[in-house]
Amino acid sequence: MSKEDYAVQMRGITKTFPGVVANKNVDLDLRKGEIHGLLGENGAGKTTLMNILSGFYKPDEGEIYVEGKRVKMHSPKDALKLGIGMVYQHFTLVPEFKVVENIMLGMDVVGKKLSLKATANLIEEQAKQLGFTVDPWSKVADLSLGEQQKVEILKVLLRGAKVIILDEPTSVLAPVEIAGLFNVLKQLASQGKSIVFITHKLNEVMEICDRITVLRSGMKIGTLNRSEIASTLDIIKMMFGVEAEPALAAEVPKELGKEVLKVENLVVESDRGIDAVKGVSFTIREGEILGLAGIDGNGQKELAEALSRIRSVKSGKIYFKGEDVTALSPADLYLKGVTYITDDRISEGLIQDFTLAENVVLKDFRKNGVKRGLFIDWKKITENGRKLAEEYELAAAKPNSLVQTLSGGTQQKLLVAREIGGDASLIIANQPTHGVDAKTTAYIRKKLIESAAKGAAVLLISNDLDEIFSCSNTIAVIYEGRILGILDRQSATRENVAYLMIGVKKD
Numbered sequence: 001m002s003k004e005d006y007a008v009q010m011r012g013i014t015k016t017f018p019g020v021v022a023n024k025n026v027d028l029d030l031r032k033g034e035i036h037g038l039l040g041e042n043g044a045g046k047t048t049l050m051n052i053l054s055g056f057y058k059p060d061e062g063e064i065y066v067e068g069k070r071v072k073m074h075s076p077k078d079a080l081k082l083g084i085g086m087v088y089q090h091f092t093l094v095p096e097f098k099v100v101e102n103i104m105l106g107m108d109v110v111g112k113k114l115s116l117k118a119t120a121n122l123i124e125e126q127a128k129q130l131g132f133t134v135d136p137w138s139k140v141a142d143l144s145l146g147e148q149q150k151v152e153i154l155k156v157l158l159r160g161a162k163v164i165i166l167d168e169p170t171s172v173l174a175p176v177e178i179a180g181l182f183n184v185l186k187q188l189a190s191q192g193k194s195i196v197f198i199t200h201k202l203n204e205v206m207e208i209c210d211r212i213t214v215l216r217s218g219m220k221i222g223t224l225n226r227s228e229i230a231s232t233l234d235i236i237k238m239m240f241g242v243e244a245e246p247a248l249a250a251e252v253p254k255e256l257g258k259e260v261l262k263v264e265n266l267v268v269e270s271d272r273g274i275d276a277v278k279g280v281s282f283t284i285r286e287g288e289i290l291g292l293a294g295i296d297g298n299g300q301k302e303l304a305e306a307l308s309r310i311r312s313v314k315s316g317k318i319y320f321k322g323e324d325v326t327a328l329s330p331a332d333l334y335l336k337g338v339t340y341i342t343d344d345r346i347s348e349g350l351i352q353d354f355t356l357a358e359n360v361v362l363k364d365f366r367k368n369g370v371k372r373g374l375f376i377d378w379k380k381i382t383e384n385g386r387k388l389a390e391e392y393e394l395a396a397a398k399p400n401s402l403v404q405t406l407s408g409g410t411q412q413k414l415l416v417a418r419e420i421g422g423d424a425s426l427i428i429a430n431q432p433t434h435g436v437d438a439k440t441t442a443y444i445r446k447k448l449i450e451s452a453a454k455g456a457a458v459l460l461i462s463n464d465l466d467e468i469f470s471c472s473n474t475i476a477v478i479y480e481g482r483i484l485g486i487l488d489r490q491s492a493t494r495e496n497v498a499y500l501m502i503g504v505k506k507d
């Protein structure tokens with residue numbers, strides 16, 4: 001292959017942050033028309049490498065060639081002009097703006113100025129090609145995470161990117177939507193575009209990647225053709241250097257205790273004032289993990305927020321251990337032992353400008369045991385923080401690192417540590433393993449199961465059927481704000497659940 005056959009070549013890329021070498025002498029070749037999987041565990045340096053390719057960071061050392069020519073990029077705008085566009089792991093849309101406005105922002109970068117109406121038409125057309133619909137006139141803040149991500153993908157496509165970098169694009173998509181996205185990626189590749197696909201899901205890699213590159217601790221371990229990979233185990237070995245244990249160490253409890261949560265006819269509105277949860281009823285008992293399956297955007301977020309009391313309830317009742325808590329404040333509910341793991345750790349879960357230690361103990365100050373009279377026992381708080389950080393293997397990240405500098409997976413681990421590290425009676429977990437590598441995923445699931453085994457009730461909201469089936473003792477499916485079925489884990493089949501997720505009841 002001659003140099004010009006490569007869309008991109010990265011040579012000897014090194015990038016250091018204070019105290020961390022995020023990329024160390026990394027080479028990466030991107031062929032025209034390939035789907036290239038970029039893999040590695042949390043903190044391996046994937047996002048950093050792609051932030052460099054998309055002009056967001058400058059490497060300390062190394063060179064980048066686009067179609068054989070050496071380039072220097074000083075900003076994402078420069079990269080876009082060279083045809084390189086990135087879909088970020090954490091969304092970059094302006095929530096207050098409409099979809100069409102967000103997509104138009106920066107369109108002038110590539111020299112195209114279109115009317116809103118014309119752009120809206122383009123958006124609808126492109127979305128249709130990708131197999132979904134999106135209303136160009138809705139406000140981004142009103143969209144679910146899954147919908148927002150689709151807008152991000154449309155954004156780079158409509159700017160004419162030839163190299164499209166997707167940082168964990170499937171983590172918020174449901175199985176049907178993933179299949180649709182994959183078809184589009186394949187089509188784009190067949191048109192000669194190059195795609196970098198960062199994912200933690202190895203079955204996805206096996207399904208669509210032509211080649212993969214694995215990073216570990218900032219270094220490139222190797223690049224393989226799809227045909228050279230016999231099974232996902234080969235990839236696991238490269239990623240972790242050892243054979244990781246994807247299996248769960250804990251068993252889902254079989255004996256259930258007293259009723260902890262009872263939800264009666266709950267109706268909750270979305271930000272747009274439409275009923276997103278339309279009369280939902282269920283109970284969760286001690287030792288029970290109720291897995292709530294569903295395609296993102298069917299009322300899960302509103303339900304989780306209403307249950308954790310950060311969103312108001314329109315009608316219906318929530319009982320916690322028999323007590324009506326429908327009108328309680330989130331802080332009071334937390335004090336009673338209800339914790340909430342959000343799927344949106346960036347804007348809701350963690351304070352980016354605080355350190356790791358401060359975030360771990362953030363909520364502790366309200367609890368008893370750390371107050372001494374009027375004073376807060378900082379020593380105790382720091383001690384609690386250190387214990388949690390140790391238990392959750394957060395030690396690699398220093399306690400005084402600012403949260404904004406941690407990798408996505410480490411941030412999620414931190415959030416989970418804080419929310420289930422204590423002695424919660426009810427854990428509401430909304431997409432707890434969103435964007436997390438295989439090892440951390442297994443770890444978080446194990447922690448949830450252990451909490452249930454100790455008597456906690458868990459609501460596990462997930463669009464990942466593997467997660468639902470490996471952790472739950474009861475499975476419920478939500479579709480368009482209604483629970484279509486509550487099934488016993490033993491009798492539920494994937495097929496049943498998958499059909500319910502798209503609103504089809506089969507007998």
Ligand SMILES: Nc1ncnc2c1ncn2[C@@H]1O[C@H](COP(=O)(O)OP(=O)(O)OP(=O)(O)O)[C@@H](O)[C@H]1O
Nearest residue numbers: 017022042043044045046047048405406407408409
């Ligand atoms: N802006 C920054 N400042 C300081 N350190 C950073 C910054 N960005 C990344 N890092 C560090 O660089 C390393 C690589 O991070 P990166 O985000 O590239 O990992 P990743 O492979 O994308 O992980 P994940 O799968 O969790 O998203 C991590 O140790 C991270 O803490």
Ligand SMILES: [Mg+2]
Nearest residue numbers: 046047089408
């Ligand atoms: Mg990343």
